[in-house]
Amino acid sequence: MTDALILDGLVKTYGPLRAVDGLSLRVPRGSITGFLGPNGAGKTTTLRMIMDIFPPDTGRIELLGRPLSRDGLAHVGYMPEERGLYPKMKVRALLQFFGELKGLDRTTLAREIPLRLEDLGLADRAECRVEELSRGMQQKLQFIVTTINDPQLLILDEPFSGLDPVNLELLEGIIQRMRVTGTTVLFSTHMMEHAERICDRVVLLSRGRKLLDDELTPIRTRHAQGRVLVSVYGDTDFIDTLPMVREAVRRRGHLDILLADGADPQTLLRALIDRAQVRRFEQKLPTLHEIFIELVGAER
Amino acid sequence: MNKILTIARRDFTETIRTKTFIVGVLLMPLLVIGLIALGGRITQRLESGPRPPQRVALINADDRIGPALAAAVSDYNQSHPGRLLELRVQQGEPQTAMAAAIELVRQRELDALLEISPGLLDGTLPARLHVYTDGLGGMQLRAQLQQVLNHAAMAVRLEQLGIAPELAAQLRRGAHLELIDLRGGEDQPRIAPELRMMVPFFFILLILLGLLGVNQHMLFSIIEEKSSRVIEVILSAASPLQFMAGKILGLTAVGLIAVGIWGGIAIGAAYYHGLASLLDLTNLGWFLLFYLLGFLLYSSIYAAIGSACNTIKETQNLVMPVTMMLVIPMIGWPHFSQYPNGLAATALSFFPPVTPLMMTLRLASRPDLSLVQVAGAALLLAVSVLVVIRLAAKIFRIGILMHGKPATARELLRWMKHR
Numbered sequence: 001m002t003d004a005l006i007l008d009g010l011v012k013t014y015g016p017l018r019a020v021d022g023l024s025l026r027v028p029r030g031s032i033t034g035f036l037g038p039n040g041a042g043k044t045t046t047l048r049m050i051m052d053i054f055p056p057d058t059g060r061i062e063l064l065g066r067p068l069s070r071d072g073l074a075h076v077g078y079m080p081e082e083r084g085l086y087p088k089m090k091v092r093a094l095l096q097f098f099g100e101l102k103g104l105d106r107t108t109l110a111r112e113i114p115l116r117l118e119d120l121g122l123a124d125r126a127e128c129r130v131e132e133l134s135r136g137m138q139q140k141l142q143f144i145v146t147t148i149n150d151p152q153l154l155i156l157d158e159p160f161s162g163l164d165p166v167n168l169e170l171l172e173g174i175i176q177r178m179r180v181t182g183t184t185v186l187f188s189t190h191m192m193e194h195a196e197r198i199c200d201r202v203v204l205l206s207r208g209r210k211l212l213d214d215e216l217t218p219i220r221t222r223h224a225q226g227r228v229l230v231s232v233y234g235d236t237d238f239i240d241t242l243p244m245v246r247e248a249v250r251r252r253g254h255l256d257i258l259l260a261d262g263a264d265p266q267t268l269l270r271a272l273i274d275r276a277q278v279r280r281f282e283q284k285l286p287t288l289h290e291i292f293i294e295l296v297g298a299e300r
Numbered sequence: 301m302n303k304i305l306t307i308a309r310r311d312f313t314e315t316i317r318t319k320t321f322i323v324g325v326l327l328m329p330l331l332v333i334g335l336i337a338l339g340g341r342i343t344q345r346l347e348s349g350p351r352p353p354q355r356v357a358l359i360n361a362d363d364r365i366g367p368a369l370a371a372a373v374s375d376y377n378q379s380h381p382g383r384l385l386e387l388r389v390q391q392g393e394p395q396t397a398m399a400a401a402i403e404l405v406r407q408r409e410l411d412a413l414l415e416i417s418p419g420l421l422d423g424t425l426p427a428r429l430h431v432y433t434d435g436l437g438g439m440q441l442r443a444q445l446q447q448v449l450n451h452a453a454m455a456v457r458l459e460q461l462g463i464a465p466e467l468a469a470q471l472r473r474g475a476h477l478e479l480i481d482l483r484g485g486e487d488q489p490r491i492a493p494e495l496r497m498m499v500p501f502f503f504i505l506l507i508l509l510g511l512l513g514v515n516q517h518m519l520f521s522i523i524e525e526k527s528s529r530v531i532e533v534i535l536s537a538a539s540p541l542q543f544m545a546g547k548i549l550g551l552t553a554v555g556l557i558a559v560g561i562w563g564g565i566a567i568g569a570a571y572y573h574g575l576a577s578l579l580d581l582t583n584l585g586w587f588l589l590f591y592l593l594g595f596l597l598y599s600s601i602y603a604a605i606g607s608a609c610n611t612i613k614e615t616q617n618l619v620m621p622v623t624m625m626l627v628i629p630m631i632g633w634p635h636f637s638q639y640p641n642g643l644a645a646t647a648l649s650f651f652p653p654v655t656p657l658m659m660t661l662r663l664a665s666r667p668d669l670s671l672v673q674v675a676g677a678a679l680l681l682a683v684s685v686l687v688v689i690r691l692a693a694k695i696f697r698i699g700i701l702m703h704g705k706p707a708t709a710r711e712l713l714r715w716m717k718h719r
Contacts, residue, residue, distance in 0.1 A: 051536045053701065070539060078536035084529030089314070100306045101537040145533065 002065045004029045004153045004184035005050065010059035012045050012208075019045040020056070021208035027153075027186050027201070032179055034195035035188040036212075036288075037205035038296055043188040044081055046205070047157050051078050064152055074103045077151030081158040081188075083142050087131035091122065091141060094130060095148060102149040109148075116144045120170075136167045143171065147178075154178060156187035160194050172198055192289040202288065204295060211295045220285040223294070226259040228268060231280035238275055244268050254280065303538040307546025308553065315517050315554045324513055325558040329565050353384035354441050357401035357413040359394060362420060368452040368459075369416075376448050385444060387414075412441055416449075421456055495575070500637040500664035504629055504657045506562055507591050511626060511656075514555040514595075515602040518547065519615050522606030522700075531700055540697040548599045548689075555595050583663045586674055593681045594656025597688055598622070604692035607699035608707035608715075618709065625653040629661050640665040649677050652684035691716045 005027040012020040020042040027033045037043050049056045052068060061068040064075055086094060092113060099109040117123045120140040125133060133141065139162070147154065159175075160168055175185055175198055189195055195202060202219060204212035212219060226246075230239070231254040239248050239255065244263035249256045259268065265283060272278050286294075315321055360366050370387065377384050388410070390397040404410040458468050525531045534543055605618045628648065629636065636645040640662040649658040659677050662669055698715045699707060707715070 048532075048701075052539070053532065053535045054697070073536070076536075078533075080529075080532035080536065082529040082532055084525075084531070084533060086314075086525075086530055087528055097306065097310050098533070098537065101303055101534070103302070142533075 002029065003027055003062075004031075004064055005186065006060075006062040007046070007050070008060040008062070010046065010049060010056045010061070012042075012049060012054075012056050018208050020049070023059070023205070023208065023210055025203050025210060025213055027184060029184050030179065030182050031200045032175065032185040032198055033187075033201040033203060034199035035186055035203050035205065036190065036192070036195055036292065037188070038190060040207075041205040042208040043205055044157055045208075047078070047080075047155055047186075047188060050155060051076070074149065075152045077146040077149060077154045079142060079146040079154075079156045079159060081161070083139070085130045085138060085142060085145070088129060090127055090129055091117070091133070092126040094141070095144060098145045099148045104149060112148065116148065120144060135162075136164060139163060139167060140170075143174065151183065153184045153186065156185070158189055159187050160189060160191055168194075192287065192292055196288045204292065206296050212291070216288070219291065220288070223291045224283050224285045226261075226263070227284040227286060228257045228259065228265055229280065229282050229284045230255045230257055230268075230272065230278070232272060232276040232278050234276055236276075239272075242268065242271055244271070256284065303542045304546040304549060307534075307538065307543055308550035311521065311547050311550030312553050315521070315551065316557070318517075320520075321517070321554070321558075325561060329562050333565065333569070350382035351384075353386045354411045354444065355386045355388060355409075356441075356445065357404065357410050358387045358389050359398055359401065359413065359415045360389065361394065362416055362418045364421060365416060365452055365456055368455040369448065372448040372451040372455065375451070376444070380444075383444065385448065412445070414445055414449075421453055421460075497634070497637055500661045501633050502566060503587065503664040504633065504661045506559055506566070507594065507657055507660055508626055508630065509562065510555050510559040510591065511594060511598050512623065514551055514558055515599050517554065518551050518599055518602040519606045519612060519619070521547065521551075522603060523609065523612055523615070526607070526610060526700065526703070535700070540700060541693045543700075544600075544603050544689075544693055544696045547603060548596060551599055552592065552595050555591075555599075559591065583667055586663055586678070587660055589678055590656045590659050590681070593678065593685055596685045597652065597656070597681070598626075600685070600689045600692040604695040604699070604712070607696040608702070608712060609699075610703060610706060614706040618712075622653075626657060628654050629657040633661065636661050637665040640669065646673070649673070650680060652681050655681045655684075 003026040005025075007023055007025050010020050010023040011018065023042070023046060035043050035046070048054055050061060050063070050068070052070065052073060063069075063072040066072050086097075089097070095113045095116070096106075096109055099113070100106070104112070114123065114126070117126055120143070122133075122137060122140060122144075125137065130138060130141065146156070154175075156175075159171060163171060172194065175187070178185055196216070199216055201215050202212060203210060214222075232239075236248075236250070236255060239245055239257070244260050244267050245257055246260045246263075247258040249258075257268070259265065269278070269281055272281065358369070360369070366389075373385050373387050390401050392400075398413070398415065401410065401413045405413055454468070455465070458465060525534070538546070601622055602619070605615050605622070609615045609618070632644070632648075636642070636648075636658070639645060645658065645662055648654045649662055651658075655677050659674065663674065695707075695712055695715045699712075
């Protein structure tokens with residue numbers, strides 16, 4: 001199966017600043033990919049280049065199996081970080097406008113608009129002006145605008161920022177549902193817990209360059225090197241003296257152990273069995289947040 | 301093209317529903333016409349109605365003119381029964397009489413004081429005429445007194461020279477010159493040249509109001525789209541050029557409606573008042589073409605300016621030089637309409653920012669203008685429109701997503717050079 005999106009050597013500069021610096025990545029069809037990075041990492045710039053809002057200085061973008069074009073973008077839904085709607089327009093007219101702008105005909109829109117509004121609990125607001133809706137309702141409306149054309153690729157720039165817990169869960173659920181229908185989702189965020197919950201893949205960006213690009217589990221396993229969670233019966237003081245232990249932090253009921261460089265967890269296990277009764281021994285997988293801090297912190 | 305039309309349709313429908321449009325385009329002309337008509341009626345009624353007699357004290361130091369003045373006032377009162385003058389000769393020592401008269405004027409017992417100095421008739425001493433009033437309404441009284449004084453002085457002089465009044469009347473009879481515009485045709489009613497001169501002014505005023513008024517909507521609309529952050533959502537579905545083209549197209553339609561309404565009202569009024577011969581509509585096609593090209597030119601510039609700013613206030617510095625271009629033909633209108641083929645008018649009509657108004661002014665002043673000039677100016681303007689749209693699109697593409705401080709003129713130039 002082809003990738004939904006391929007970026008190859010993208011570069012974008014603003015004066016002396018290289019906002020995106022030779023970025024290459026692939027987003028497999030049907031996947032949910034998190035596009036992570038601190039503020040100013042180049043996420044929004046990359047997404048805007050994908051949406052042809054402005055062109056890259058160099059590099060190639062392939063969208064849904066073809067070079068980037070306006071025709072190809074008709075199959076993409078994009079929700080920018082800076083969300084906005086026409087405040088004076090009525091909800092139905094607004095959806096009609098954006099639907100037509102995305103190439104849908106009036107018959108389709110007459111059928112789809114009530115369904116979408118119903119789906120997100122806005123059916124009774126169709127004739128309200130946008131400015132009359134609550135913030136949460138406006139966010140739902142924004143999502144309908146983004147997905148009105150049933151996109152094959154959904155690109156969301158910081159979709160969770162500013163959402164209350166109820167709407168946040170609602171949006172997470174919708175994104176999960178879209179995976180079932182085969183939609184590819186690429187979303188940027190700097191909120192790691194969301195990425196961890198719903199992503200198959202993660203791309204981490206810092207200063208315009210890619211630091212990570214893989215599925216979530218291999219990333220966590222790879223970064224688990226040297227971290228072990230241990231629980232033993234009896235005295236634990238001897239652990240600090242073991243040559244393969246760099247640091248042992250006592251938690252309630254267990255110890256977080258950081259191994260010395262190059263130390264094998266199996267050697268530690270053997271040493272523990274020799275000296276105490278081991279109740280629990282497991283390699284600790286770091287959270288995405290920890291990996292983010294480790295990698296981005298090292299960059300800075 | 302569908303996207304351009306979708307954007308144009310939204311802008312058109314949303315603009316014509318705004319209160320600004322309804323008041324500015326539909327109600328304003330009716331309001332202005334209503335006020336002019338009402339003002340005219342009120343003035344006419346006030347002017348035509350009878351007024352209380354004007355009581356004027358007279359201190360006359362020249363006995364020769366006294367009887368003639370009394371006769372002139374009498375004649376005046378007979379011919380102006382609603383504007384009676386009442387002269388009251390002040391007796392006694394002049395300085396005391398004058399002080400007393402001034403006091404009476406101050407107390408509103410009298411409306412004015414007329415002092416006639418010796419030397420008014422022979423010119424050996426400067427003739428002095430003082431009119432004293434304590435309000436702002438002395439203008440008409442002064443004119444009345446000037447008229448009777450002239451008649452009196454003339455009568456005395458004629459008598460001194462032994463000339464019969466009938467002979468003097470014959471000598472005074474003027475030689476009138478009537479201006480006949482051959483374009484009007486023999487069967488057309490004669491229309492004052494001053495009124496005919498207003499026609500070109502009306503045409504350029506119409507275009508000016510259309511260009512400035514509707515393009516203000518362009519600025520408001522783009523600034524609103526930037527501040528409400530809806531712009532990026534639109535740009536994900538349409539290119540910046542499509543977006544700009546859609547906006548220009550939508551507002552061009554709004555502009556045509558506005559000018560159509562104003563023009564229709566004006567033409568209707570001209571027919572209603574029997575002034576249809578003033579309007580030469582043979583060049584209507586050219587007027588429309590110049591208006592459309594002018595609209596495209598200026599709306600592109602306004603779109604670029606709007607995209608580079610975040611508030612209406614920020615746009616003012618950039619909009620002002622553009623507006624000045626439109627004012628040039630308005631300032632020079634009296635000259636250009638009399639000399640539509642003069643060097644200045646001809647040269648300016650080939651300067652694209654001024655072309656729409658200047659060519660309209662020239663065509664309205666002289667409908668048989670050289671076709672080569674008209675077509676040449678239109679062609680040059682059309683090419684300029686294409687160049688300006690291209691440059692404006694470059695600014696628009698960069699500016700529309702910029703927030704923070706507004707762009708300077710230098711930055712705009714740099715954006716134009718961007719690939």
